[in-house]
Each structure stands twice: as structure tokens, then as C-alpha cells.
Amino acid sequence: xxxxxxxxxxxxxxxxxxxxxxxxxxxxxxxxxxxxxxxxxxxxxxxxxxxxxxxxxxxxxxxxxxxxxxxxxxxxxxxxxxxxxxxxxxxxxxxxxxxxxxxxxxxxxxxxxxxxxxxxxxxxxxxxxxxxxxxxxxxxxxxxxxxxxxxxxxxxxxxxxxxxxxxxxxxxxxxxxxxxxxxxxxxxxxxxxxxxxxxxxxxxxxxxxxxxxxxxxxxxxxxxxxxxxxxxxxxxxxxxxxxxxxxxxxxxxxxxxxxxxxxxxxxxxxxxxxxxxxxxxxxxxxxxxxxxxxxxxxxxxxxxxxxxxxxxxxxxxxxxxxxxxxxxxxxxxxxxxxxxxxxxxxxxxxxxxxxxxxxxxxxxxxxxxxxxxxxxxxxxxxxxxxxxxxxxxxxxxxxxxxxxxxxxxxxxxxxxxxxxxxxxxxxxxxxxxxxxxxxxxxxxxxxxxxxxxxxxxxxxxxxxxxxxxxxxxxxxxxxxxxxxxxxxxxxxxxxxxxxxxxxxxxxxxxxx
Amino acid sequence: xxxxxxxxxxxxxxxxxxxxxxxxxxxxxxxxxxxxxxxxxxxxxxxxxxxxxxxxxxxxxxxxxxxxxxxxxxxxxxxxxxxxxxxxxxxxxxxxxxxxxxxxxxxxxxxxxxxxxxxxxxxxxxxxxxxxxxxxxxxxxxxxxxxxxxxxxxxxxxxxxxxxxxxxxxxxxxxxxxxxxxxxxxxxxxxxxxxxxxxxxxxxxxxxxxxxxxxxxxxxxxxxxxxxxxxxxxxxxxxxxxxxxxxxxxxxxxxxxxxxxxxxxxxxxxxxxxxxxxxxxxxxxxxxxxxxxxxxxxxxxxxxxxxxxxxxxxxxxxxxxxxxxxxxxxxxxxxxxxxxxxxxxxxxxxxxxxxxxxxxxxxxxxxxxxxxxxxxxxxxxxxxxxxxxxxxxxxx
Numbered sequence: 001x002x003x004x005x006x007x008x009x010x011x012x013x014x015x016x017x018x019x020x021x022x023x024x025x026x027x028x029x030x031x032x033x034x035x036x037x038x039x040x041x042x043x044x045x046x047x048x049x050x051x052x053x054x055x056x057x058x059x060x061x062x063x064x065x066x067x068x069x070x071x072x073x074x075x076x077x078x079x080x081x082x083x084x085x086x087x088x089x090x091x092x093x094x095x096x097x098x099x100x101x102x103x104x105x106x107x108x109x110x111x112x113x114x115x116x117x118x119x120x121x122x123x124x125x126x127x128x129x130x131x132x133x134x135x136x137x138x139x140x141x142x143x144x145x146x147x148x149x150x151x152x153x154x155x156x157x158x159x160x161x162x163x164x165x166x167x168x169x170x171x172x173x174x175x176x177x178x179x180x181x182x183x184x185x186x187x188x189x190x191x192x193x194x195x196x197x198x199x200x201x202x203x204x205x206x207x208x209x210x211x212x213x214x215x216x217x218x219x220x221x222x223x224x225x226x227x228x229x230x231x232x233x234x235x236x237x238x239x240x241x242x243x244x245x246x247x248x249x250x251x252x253x254x255x256x257x258x259x260x261x262x263x264x265x266x267x268x269x270x271x272x273x274x275x276x277x278x279x280x281x282x283x284x285x286x287x288x289x290x291x292x293x294x295x296x297x298x299x300x301x302x303x304x305x306x307x308x309x310x311x312x313x314x315x316x317x318x319x320x321x322x323x324x325x326x327x328x329x330x331x332x333x334x335x336x337x338x339x340x341x342x343x344x345x346x347x348x349x350x351x352x353x354x355x356x357x358x359x360x361x362x363x364x365x366x367x368x369x370x371x372x373x374x375x376x377x378x379x380x381x382x383x384x385x386x387x388x389x390x391x392x393x394x395x396x397x398x399x400x401x402x403x404x405x406x407x408x409x410x411x412x413x414x415x416x417x418x419x420x421x422x423x424x425x426x427x428x429x430x431x432x433x434x435x436x437x438x439x440x441x442x443x444x445x446x447x448x449x450x451x452x453x454x455x456x457x458x459x460x461x462x463x464x465x466x467x468x469x470x471x472x473x474x475x476x477x478x479x480x481x482x483x484x485x486x487x488x489x490x491x492x493x494x495x496x497x498x499x500x501x502x503x504x505x506x507x508x509x510x511x512x
Numbered sequence: 513x514x515x516x517x518x519x520x521x522x523x524x525x526x527x528x529x530x531x532x533x534x535x536x537x538x539x540x541x542x543x544x545x546x547x548x549x550x551x552x553x554x555x556x557x558x559x560x561x562x563x564x565x566x567x568x569x570x571x572x573x574x575x576x577x578x579x580x581x582x583x584x585x586x587x588x589x590x591x592x593x594x595x596x597x598x599x600x601x602x603x604x605x606x607x608x609x610x611x612x613x614x615x616x617x618x619x620x621x622x623x624x625x626x627x628x629x630x631x632x633x634x635x636x637x638x639x640x641x642x643x644x645x646x647x648x649x650x651x652x653x654x655x656x657x658x659x660x661x662x663x664x665x666x667x668x669x670x671x672x673x674x675x676x677x678x679x680x681x682x683x684x685x686x687x688x689x690x691x692x693x694x695x696x697x698x699x700x701x702x703x704x705x706x707x708x709x710x711x712x713x714x715x716x717x718x719x720x721x722x723x724x725x726x727x728x729x730x731x732x733x734x735x736x737x738x739x740x741x742x743x744x745x746x747x748x749x750x751x752x753x754x755x756x757x758x759x760x761x762x763x764x765x766x767x768x769x770x771x772x773x774x775x776x777x778x779x780x781x782x783x784x785x786x787x788x789x790x791x792x793x794x795x796x797x798x799x800x801x802x803x804x805x806x807x808x809x810x811x812x813x814x815x816x817x818x819x820x821x822x823x824x825x826x827x828x829x830x831x832x833x834x835x836x837x838x839x840x841x842x843x844x845x846x847x848x849x850x851x852x853x854x855x856x857x858x859x860x861x862x863x864x865x866x867x868x869x870x871x872x873x874x875x876x877x878x879x880x881x882x883x884x885x886x887x888x889x890x891x892x893x894x895x896x897x898x899x900x901x902x903x904x905x906x907x908x
Contacts, residue, residue, distance in 0.1 A: 259789075259790070262790060262794060262795070262798070289646070290646055294646070295588075295645060295646020295647065296584055296585075296587075296588045296646065296647070296789060296790060297789070297790045298790070299610040299792055299793070299795075300588070300589075300610075300639075300642050300643035300645070300792050301609065301610045301642070301792075302610065303642075303643075303645050303646055304642045304645055307645045307646070476795070
């Protein structure tokens with residue numbers, strides 16, 4: 001391989017594909033190298049038992065951003081465009097949560113919920129406006145950064161005096177106190193608290209958990225289920241990228257990103273060197289710095305920041321092959337196509353988080369559960385079903401390591417908790433697969449097995465995401481860029497990081 | 513739990529210094545009690561230039577750097593190339609922060625393949641540990657485990673040879689050998705801070721006293737003297753060496769912008785190797801090289817005999833024009849018979865041959881006097897006798 005490319009994208013995760021496709025659309029000759037045999041990264045559908053398949057990483061779509069779909073002309077066929085949310089109650093008095101309303105709660109809570117969602121939306125819309133643009137670089141003295149910063153300030157000011165003040169106040173606040181001030185229903189508080197902290201290493205009482213809640217809403221607020229699982233989204237993006245002229249090679253791991261005289265010159269693979277002045281890493285920042293480039297090519301202050309990036313995953317993925325759907329009292333058949341939250345109270349979420357701080361798993365985990373097979377029969381044999389669950393909390397740094405015993409214990413505990421909420425579930429299990437953060441790390445090559453390639457917290461947000469010195473998709477090494485979930489705005493199958501990275505790269509070319 | 517020592521530490525040579533000390537003038541250096549001057553700084557100075565002077569440099573911070581990536585680690589840490597430093601060689605270098613400003617300078621001893629010792633005046637454990645992230649390397653602070661003695665001056669080789677050290681005749685400047693003295697292992701390097709012929713001896717603290725005694729016994733007839741930091745400081749200025757805290761402030765200790773210095777601004781261009789792989793400060797230094805530096809270190813030969821301590825430097829004799837810099841170290845050099853100084857001036861000033869003016873203040877019977885003195889920028893050290901390089905050195 002002596003061919004030269006305008007850009008090489010390392011990793012065919014959905015952001016890598018978006019970035020590659022946009023560069024190709026702008027006339028660049030782009031190569032995407034993927035270590036695994038299929039594209040998609042953590043947005044992938046794969047079998048986990050005979051006849052059963054599941055979205056093995058992300059299991060629901062929190063909205064591929066319209067701007068991305070429009071720019072690429074991609075549409076994603078959905079089997080369920082808007083999943084309803086059910087907060088499961090042990091007593092059968094479930095809450096049915098829609099975008100802005102809740103059924104099954106007291107009138108007071110129902111009213112408070114609508115008001116809360118309206119309030120949240122105000123700020124989510126503000127964050128939404130920041131999604132599809134690179135964060136300004138502080139103190140660069142450059143005009144475009146000044147303009148970006150001014151726009152951000154203007155956006156904030158446009159919230160109005162009262163809302164702006166609220167926003168500045170809520171930035172460091174936790175979701176627990178906010179929920180406590182607004183609602184009576186423990187179940188409702190539990191459901192929102194869980195959504196606020198899902199995918200992060202925080203409990204509802206951790207500072208900043210209100211912002212993670214808003215982040216969740218700002219990508220669209222609703223969740224969908226793509227036909228064929230999340231892997232289908234990746235395939236659609238890959239097809240579009242190839243149609244635009246991108247060369248995608250799977251099963252070709254990049255051994256290293258080659259640096260010569262202080263700049264990137266290409267990548268080395270088992271098949272040889274591929275040259276390019278630009279390498280865009282879809283891998284997480286730590287893997288990029290330590291695994292692909294090597295610490296020695298960066299300043300030690302920068303390496304230190306990357307090294308200390310908080311990126312230890314805390315979510316396990318549970319896949320069950322079921323003989324039949326569980327029979328939960330109080331649910332109608334159509335409800336099974338929705339999304340279930342198993343968190344009896346905000347305290348239950350916090351208690352589940354407590355042991356995770358000390359490297360232990362939750363003894364009573366909390367769950368987000370869905371049955372993708374209800375609306376998509378391609379993922380299970382006829383009549384059978386798939387349960388896919390996010391199980392919290394399962395720290396990457398398990399105090400004794402994720403031994404077989406530790407896994408079996410956590411699986412037992414999780415199944416027991418599920419069985420309690422969905423009586424009879426246990427007897428219907430044909431197959432089970434538990435994926436701890438360590439497994440997710442191994443499967444997807446994501447350091448720490450973290451969804452967001454790095455904790456989504458205020459200290460790793462916007463201007464400083466993933467770290468200061470690399471928050472504009474550009475690494476402090478000529479020709480090296482990041483385009484993965486580790487960058488602004490973060491994880492979830494949004495395509496935003498990939499889109500923004502492509503904009504930065506093209507913008508830099510134009511300014512030359 | 514290890515007991516934390518309270519109060520000043522004593523070096524392994526403390527008892528020997530106490531024995532020769534008459535002035536009782538001491539200060540703290542890196543937590544150790546060290547002697548300003550045991551009896552007379554002037555006489556001690558002349559021992560450096562005319563005989564043999566012995567200085568205790570045990571408080572110098574010593575970091576041992578080992579492991580498969582030790583060489584690569586150092587190459588990323590410092591500005592010079594370490595890969596060209598063969599085992600048995602010593603190299604002077606500086607290390608910078610990411611803005612290309614000097615944190616400190618020091619010497620790197622390549623003890624044996626992949627085994628290094630870095631000596632520096634300041635403490636840098638945290639910086640070195642941070643820089644080690646991503647490298648298979650181990651860094652140990654061995655300051656307290658290694659006693660170090662500088663034996664400097666024109667007769668130093670003869671004294672050490674007479675004391676029983678073998679193999680020094682072929683030891684070249686910036687070389688090191690492992691040898692022994694009456695069964696006590698000693699590493700000897702031909703290095704120093706005086707700009708003259710001299711050696712530094714590195715040994716176990718338990719052997720320190722016995723080795724000191726043997727050297728003084730051997731040097732008795734050639735004027736050997738223990739010296740303090742005052743005399744060393746004068747010889748340091750004559751040799752034109754930089755002192756952290758004077759010629760530059762460690763970049764990690766400065767608060768105001770513009771108060772730190774890059775290697776280029778310290779006349780250390782020769783220490784910055786852009787042909788080697790990445791090192792801390794490389795991008796900033798490349799940028800500085802392109803845009804030009806702000807400051808320049810100058811060595812000044814000044815008219816008259818009043819040391820230009822803390823003097824402002826002017827481009828002309830009339831002080832109407834604003835100053836272009838200031839003196840950082842100044843002394844009357846007995847050996848050069850010159851009034852010398854080191855200073856920092858704004859570029860484009862400070863090229864060798866330029867005539868600048870310094871405003872010297874001195875006190876005479878309470879009243880301050882001020883005078884403008886001509887200062888010529890000179891190249892290289894003020895004092896650099898050929899004997900410092902001669903191998904084998906001349907016997908005395």
C-alpha cells in the first residue's frame with residue numbers, strides 16, 4: 001500500500017464514518033481503517049446466542065442529529081420512532097412517561113412534571129445550539145474563536161435574565177435536589193434520576209448531574225429504535241460514505257500513527273504504511289495518545305491531562321434471550337415495545353452508585369431495559385424475545401477484578417433484581433450475556449469501556465473536552481485530529497463530534 | 513511510617529566541615545546545612561584557581577533514571593539529544609515547560625547502558641514523574657543515598673592520583689569512571705562548576721568521611737582547602753555558568769508572564785536539538801526560533817573595578833534612553849583582573865562586541881554613589897584555561 005490519502009480515519013465508529021463522509025463530500029480522498037471486521041464501533045448489531053442478536057453497545061438511538069443526516073443525505077429506518085418510557089413499580093402502579101407528560105402519577109406530580117420538562121427544555125435547547133459547532137478556544141486571540149465565544153455568550157444571554165441566572169446556578173447542581181423540590185413520587189424521581197446519570201460515573205447527588213440530564217435531552221429528548229438495531233445506522237452511514245468515495249477497510253488494525261519531525265505522516269498497519277498528512281482518530285483520547293501515537297510525541301503537560309482524563313465506565317450491558325416476554329402486571333401488550341426504567345427512587349439510584357465509588361458493584365442495580373424484538377423480529381427467532389439492559393453500577397475498576405466469580409455474582413444479582421420487577425422473567429431466560437466495562441473495552445477498544453470515551457462532567461465539557469489543548473478536535477501534533485465521543489459534545493449516536501471535526505478540518509484547509 | 517526529619521539535614525561531610533570551620537557561617541541548601549565559607553572566601557577562591565578546592569555538593573538533587581525507556585524518556589524531557597550520550601559520558605542540558613521556558617538546568621550522567629543520573633539544583637520529582645507517564649521508566653530520588661564531593665583546581669588531578677585513585681589520567685572532560693579508593697567504590701566524573709580542571713566524586717555516605725580524610729591527607733602539601741558556596745559562586749561567574757534563580761527563574765515558579773527564559777534567551781541554542789524526536793517545549797521553541805526571542809543573555813566586561821551588582825543596562829552613556837536590561841550576577845574577577853557580569857538584555861541588543869553601559873551603585877560612608885560604566889559584550893566564558901581540557905592533566 002503506497003497510496004496517499006488526503007485523510008485517514010482510524011476507526012469506523014459512527015463518528016468516524018460521518019467525518020470521513022463529510023470530508024469525501026468536500027472532495028477529499030479518504031481512507032477509513034477499522035480494526036474489527038465490521039463497521040460501527042459501539043453502534044453495532046451482533047448475535048449473542050444462536051438466533052438472537054442485539055445492539056451490543058448503545059442499544060437505543062438518542063438521535064442522529066438532523067444536520068448530520070441532512071449534510072449526508074442519510075435516513076435511518078426506524079421500527080419505533082419514539083419509545084414510550086415506563087417507570088416500573090413493584091406494586092404494578094407504573095408511571096407512563098411521554099415527552100412532557102406522565103400518566104399514573106398524582107395530579108400534582110403530573111403538573112409538576114410538565115413544568116419541569118418545559119423548564120429543562122429551555123436549557124436543553126441552549127445546549128442543543130452548542131452541539132453542532134466546535135467550542136471556542138479560550139485565549140487564542142483569533143477572530144473566529146472570539147466570534148464563537150461571543151455567540152455562546154449571546155445564546156446564553158438570549159435565555160433571558162431569569163433563565164440565564166437559573167442556568168448559571170444549575171450548572172453545578174445535582175439532579176436529586178431539583179427533583180426533591182419538585183416531586184412527591186419516589187418512582188418518578190427515581191426514573192428521572194436514573195436517566196440523568198446513565199452512562200456516567202455519578203449518582204443523582206453528584207454535582208453536575210443536572211447538566212448530564214440536560215445533555216441527554218439536548219440531542220432530541222426522545223429515543224428511537226432503528227430497524228436492524230444500531231448496527232443498521234452504522235451500515236447506512238458506511239454505505240453513504242462509500243457512495244461519496246470513501247475507502248473503508250475493515251479487519252485492518254492500525255498499529256500506530258506515524259510521526260515524523262513533529263507531524264503526522266501516516267499510519268502503519270500489518271499490511272504496511274499508508275501515507276497521509278492528516279490522521280483523524282475515532283478512538284478515545286487515551287487510546288489515541290498512548291496506544292496509537294505514543295506519549296513521547298506530546299508535551300508532558302498534555303500527556304498528564306490525557307492520563308488523568310476520567311474515563312472509567314460504570315455501566316454493564318446485559319443481553320438476555322427469552323423464551324417469551326415477561327408478564328408484568330399493569331402493562332398492556334403494546335407497552336413492551338417501550339423503554340423501562342427500574343429505579344424505585346432517587347435514593348435507590350444513589351445507593352446503587354455508592355459502592356461503585358469504592359470499586360464495588362451495586363448490590364441492587366438500577367436498569368434501563370428494552371425488548372428490541374417486540375418491534376423488530378430480525379433479532380430473535382419467531383416467538384422468542386431479546387431483553388437488552390443497561391445495568392448500573394458496574395465499575396470498570398472492580399476491586400477484585402472482573403473475575404468469573406465477580407461476573408457470575410453480578411449477573412445473578414442483576415437477574416434477581418429484574419425478576420423481582422418482572423416476575424417470571426428468570427424462568428424464561430434461554431441465553432444470557434453480561435458485558436462489563438472491561439468487556440466493552442476489549443470489544444470496542446474504548447479505554448475504560450466508557451460510553452462517552454471520557455466522563456461527561458463539567459471538568460470535561462465543551463472548552464475542556466476531552467482536555468484543554470485538544471478541545472477543537474485538533475491535537476497538539478500537526479496533522480492529528482480527534483472525531484470520537486471523547487470530543488465535544490460527547491457520546492451517544494449523534495454524529496455531532498464527527499460532523500464538527502470535519503468542519504474544523506475543512507475550515508483549516510480553507511484558511512490556508 | 514518513616515519518620516520525617518525535622519530541621520536542617522546534615523550532609524555526610526558535615527562533621528569534616530565543622531572541623532575546619534572557623535567562621536560559623538552556614539545556610540540551607542535543599543534542606544541541608546551548608547557552609548558559606550569555612551574560614552576566608554578569598555583564600556578559598558584562590559584554592560580553586562591555584563591549588564585544590566573541595567566542595568560538598570551532596571545536597572544537589574540526584575535522580576536515578578532507569579528502565580527500558582530511560583533514554584527515550586530523557587530525550588523527551590530535555591532539549592539536547594540524550595541518545596548521542598554514550599555510557600560513561602556526562603551531558604549538560606536544560607529542560608523546558610510546554611511554553612519552551614527553562615525549568616532548570618542540570619547534568620545527565622550516563623552511568624551504564626540505560627542507567628542515568630540527573631543532577632539539578634532544584635527539586636523536580638513531580639515534574640519528572642508527570643513526564644514519565646507513558647514511559648517504561650523508574651525515577652528514584654537518590655539525593656540522600658549518594659554523597660558527592662567536588663575536587664577542583666589545577667592540582668586536583670595530582671592530589672586525587674596521590675590519594676590513590678587510578679585511571680584518572682585518561683578521563684576526559686565530561687567523562688566518568690567507576691573506580692575505588694582503598695576498597696571503597698567511588699564514581700569519578702570530570703565535571704564541575706568552576707570552569708577549571710576538576711572532578712566530582714560520587715560515593716556511598718558511609719564512605720564519605722574516610723574518602724575525605726584520605727584526599728586531604730594527600731593534598732596537604734599542595735594547598736588543599738575545603739571551600740564554601742561563596743568562593744564557588746565567584747568561580748561560577750568567571751566560568752560564565754548560569755545559576756538558577758539568578759540568570760533565570762525556574763519557569764514553574766514564575767507568576768508573571770515574561771519572567772521566564774527560553775534556552776535561546778540564555779545563549780543555549782546549542783542545547784536545543786530540533787533533529788531529535790519530540791521534546792518538551794519543542795513546538796514553542798520552533799515558533800520562537802521563527803519569530804525571534806525577546807531576551808538575550810550577555811557576558812559583560814565592565815570598565816573600572818566596582819562590581820555592577822543589580823545594575824540597569826543602557827544602550828548609551830546618557831540615561832535618557834530607557835534601559836534595555838539588567839545585570840543578574842556581577843563580580844570583580846581576581847584571576848581575570850576584570851570587572852565581569854552576566855546580564856539579560858532585550859534583543860536586538862547584546863550581540864558580542866556591542867558596547868553597552870551599566871549604571872553602578874555603590875555606597876561610600878552611608879551615601880550612595882552612582883556611575884555609568886562602559887560594558888563590552890564578550891563571547892564565551894571569562895575564564896577558560898586550557899588545563900581544564902588537557903588529558904592527561906599536568907602534574908604538580
